Amino acid sequence: MNRTIKPEQLKNEITGKFILDVRREADRAASTEQIANAQWKNPEQITQWVDHLPQDQDIVIYCVRGGGVSNSVVDTLQAKGLKACFIEGGIEGWKAAGGTVIRK
Secondary structure, eight states, X not given: OOSEEOXXXXXXXXXXXXXXXXXXXXXXXXXXXXXXXOEEOOGGGHHHHGGGSOSSSOEEEEOSSSSHHHHHXXXXXXXXXXXXXXXXXXXXXXXXXXXXXEEO
């Protein structure tokens, strides 16, 4: 699986994906929005939750802008054999591409 997915592609393929919000706690707290059906997991506690993710589902993760946080989380998930990628540009890229968000 690719490391990244373009927001425009995800908009057409979001059904059935496991959406994971891995924004740092402070970044998430500063935002009023999230992608619908996203589950937030603290990236600093990844060892506590990585083994509880679905093995048989595509996992799409996002942080604020698709930088260091998403890269390190996707590395860990892929090393565990999970089908994981992250949204290019993070939630900001998603919104810029016309992706919908909801109030969290």
